[in-house]
Amino acid sequence: MTIHDVARLAGVSAATVSRVLNGAGHPVREDTRRRVLEAARLLDYYPNRLARSLLRRETAVVGLLVPDVSNPYYAAILRGAEDVAHQRGLAVMLCNTDRDPTKQRQALRTLLEHRVDGVIVAGGTLTAADLARVDGRVPVVAVGRHPARVPCVRVDNVQAARQACRHLLDLGHTQVAFLAGPPSSYTARDRVRGYMSALREAGVRPDDGSVVWSEFTAQGGYAAARQLLDRCQVTAVLACNDQMALGALRALWEAGLRVPADVSVVGFDDTPAAAVSVPALTTVAVPTYEMGRRVMELLLALRAGHRASGVVLPAELKVRESTAPPRGGPYASVGRGKTRPEGREATCRHP
Amino acid sequence: MTIHDVARLAGVSAATVSRVLNGAGHPVREDTRRRVLEAARLLDYYPNRLARSLLRRETAVVGLLVPDVSNPYYAAILRGAEDVAHQRGLAVMLCNTDRDPTKQRQALRTLLEHRVDGVIVAGGTLTAADLARVDGRVPVVAVGRHPARVPCVRVDNVQAARQACRHLLDLGHTQVAFLAGPPSSYTARDRVRGYMSALREAGVRPDDGSVVWSEFTAQGGYAAARQLLDRCQVTAVLACNDQMALGALRALWEAGLRVPADVSVVGFDDTPAAAVSVPALTTVAVPTYEMGRRVMELLLALRAGHRASGVVLPAELKVRESTAPPRGGPYASVGRGKTRPEGREATCRHP
DNA sequence: TTGTAAGCGTTATCAC
DNA sequence: GTGATAACGCTTACAA
Numbered sequence A, B: 001m002t003i004h005d006v007a008r009l010a011g012v013s014a015a016t017v018s019r020v021l022n023g024a025g026h027p028v029r030e031d032t033r034r035r036v037l038e039a040a041r042l043l044d045y046y047p048n049r050l051a052r053s054l055l056r057r058e059t060a061v062v063g064l065l066v067p068d069v070s071n072p073y074y075a076a077i078l079r080g081a082e083d084v085a086h087q088r089g090l091a092v093m094l095c096n097t098d099r100d101p102t103k104q105r106q107a108l109r110t111l112l113e114h115r116v117d118g119v120i121v122a123g124g125t126l127t128a129a130d131l132a133r134v135d136g137r138v139p140v141v142a143v144g145r146h147p148a149r150v151p152c153v154r155v156d157n158v159q160a161a162r163q164a165c166r167h168l169l170d171l172g173h174t175q176v177a178f179l180a181g182p183p184s185s186y187t188a189r190d191r192v193r194g195y196m197s198a199l200r201e202a203g204v205r206p207d208d209g210s211v212v213w214s215e216f217t218a219q220g221g222y223a224a225a226r227q228l229l230d231r232c233q234v235t236a237v238l239a240c241n242d243q244m245a246l247g248a249l250r251a252l253w254e255a256g257l258r259v260p261a262d263v264s265v266v267g268f269d270d271t272p273a274a275a276v277s278v279p280a281l282t283t284v285a286v287p288t289y290e291m292g293r294r295v296m297e298l299l300l301a302l303r304a305g306h307r308a309s310g311v312v313l314p315a316e317l318k319v320r321e322s323t324a325p326p327r328g329g330p331y332a333s334v335g336r337g338k339t340r341p342e343g344r345e346a347t348c349r350h351p
Numbered sequence C: 001t002t003g004t005a006a007g008c009g010t011t012a013t014c015a016c
Numbered sequence D: 001g002t003g004a005t006a007a008c009g010c011t012t013a014c015a016a
Helices: A003-010 A014-022 A030-043 A049-056 A072-086 A101-113 A128-134 A157-170 A187-201 A218-231 A244-253 A272-276 A288-303 B003-011 B014-021 B030-041 B050-054 B072-087 B101-113 B127-134 B157-170 B186-199 B218-231 B241-254 B270-277 B288-303
Strands: A062-065 A089-095 A118-122 A140-143 A152-155 A176-180 A211-213 A236-239 A264-269 A284-285 A310-315 A316-318 B059-066 B092-096 B118-122 B142-143 B152-155 B175-180 B212-215 B236-239 B263-270 B281-287 B311-314 B316-318
Touching: A003 A014, A003 A030, A014 A030, A049 B050, A062 A101, A072 A089, A072 A118, A072 A288, A072 B072, A072 B092, A072 B101, A089 A101, A089 B072, A101 B072, A118 A288, A128 B050, A140 A288, A152 A157, A152 A288, A157 A176, A157 A187, A157 A236, A157 A264, A157 A284, A157 A316, A176 A187, A176 A218, A176 A244, A187 A211, A187 B175, A211 A218, A211 B050, A211 B218, A211 B263, A218 A236, A218 A244, A218 B270, A236 A244, A244 A264, A244 A272, A244 B270, A272 B218, A272 B241, A288 A310, B003 B014, B003 B030, B003 B236, B014 B030, B014 B263, B059 B072, B059 B101, B072 B092, B072 B118, B092 B101, B118 B288, B127 B270, B142 B288, B152 B157, B152 B288, B157 B175, B157 B263, B157 B281, B157 B316, B175 B186, B175 B218, B175 B241, B186 B212, B218 B236, B236 B241, B241 B263, B241 B270, B288 B311
Parallel strands: A062 A089, A062 A118, A118 A140, A140 A152, A152 A310, A176 A211, A176 A236, A236 A264, A264 A284, B059 B092, B059 B118, B118 B142, B142 B152, B152 B311, B175 B212, B175 B236, B236 B263, B263 B281
Antiparallel strands: A089 B092, A284 A316, B281 B316
């Protein structure tokens, strides 16, 4: 079933069929056009994009590298990117890398062999060598800060984490711990730096072991919090993402600690689960879906030959129910003792 | 940068380069092979799969249709499918459809134009017409029950929901509500049927309005639970997935109801969040990741010409902390009043 | 307005 | 063992 079959049925040449189907402004007599369209419909003809791509040297496919789609953070980014792509008629080829350099390299090779029109790297980082390999072949853009010279869409994680930490310090906390994501994550490292710098600014010396590195998952947060409770006395916990925060909430509860009465907890990202947890999670909202959209737009602009550079999107602290002044602190009476709202007009908002 | 460049540099013909690079058993002299490999490395040559696919009539790409990757259920399936695909050297092209028939049809067309070697439909359903269109072009398989004749990997949702509901009935509940997913979802409908049949078997007549249809999200579950509380008196809530259950937990808490003391809640799927919520969610574990793997294996078997048929995987009820006998029921003293475990050896398991 | 023909980068089929 | 050569299905000058 090729363009020639359609041509034969319509009694025209393949070239004419191509012109009708691509409608690229080339003049075609109206009744020829109709005959071609009808023939294509009858034969249920699908043009072969491989052939077209081979000739045109572009595939209308973009590649997307993520550590793990099961992580809601990347799923949201992917969704945003995909929405833009589909809207513009492009397809998306997805690769999970688990931040594994080998898998990353393999995935990149696959994408390049398939001659994708561009690559988006979300979380995880290409080495300079990988990047040199891509050089001149297709544009590459990133979500989140990228060590190599790649235009990227991101939030200022250092700043955001600093703000979250300051929120806790402002409430009067002095024992603030940080549940960090995997050290291989740039995002995790930036958030740790923000946390550190907020402490430093406030003149607070963090305890040894107040930073626990773990996985970006609920179980990771749970395990990290347990470890933390074994060795430190803390009144506030800042987690590297919402899932970790949720895991920490559970660990604290198991330890007989109430949130926020005994310990305050702050998450990161503002995933849907954060809004409905009990207590609802104070968290730094990161516009993941929008980042996905923007990074795809950035890539497409680059592909179209426009010169475009990265963007820094705003992250915003959302104070909900999981933070309060520490027990016995100077403002301890503020916002205390009402861990359960009176009635239905509570804090959970409908987007 | 083509195979000819490599050939020229190595001082051989393109055919020889192809033979070396594909190593498909064709004999090549050892030092020729080395020269070719060296030339390819030097030029950093990536074979063009478009050309190869065009000739071979297979692309080593499979298409995956999901309603929404942001839903952890589909993300897990996708991850499973992708792991198998990559392991076998295949790429995955992803399309989000939002269960929208138009988007579904568009996505399918895109995939077919790109000449994917097969299509996996997860959630959402192809019409008979769509399927006829695919007929004979590429194999199609589904995750979850599919109305049209498509081999599928699934769990028995009717049975699973019945079991979950029976768990509540066995505890002594008689007022069991169901928070259903969107009616366009086969899974949602099957789960409703299982719920209904359990009630029927137990001789319980459900109240009008004890089934509330909503979205497969935390907000959906939250809203549905609010609606439910406005019009019914219930002692147990069965939710169509974990996110909905988590939303319901929140709504109940806001209404001043304790779980499980006042109301029991059961989720579905056993996502990571379910294990760490407070109380930890009793839920029906669905092997989503495994389903993803299996459906990809099924597709590849079909593609390889083997005749293979669908599988029904087991779902298993995991009783955790969110269910207990109803207040004042015959077994009301069992499992009551210990909503907080004594110590650290609590129920949260590390996978 | 339409047709002819070249060629995109591979690989399979023949020769040698 | 290796090299020509002819496809694969399409688009696009160029000709008519």
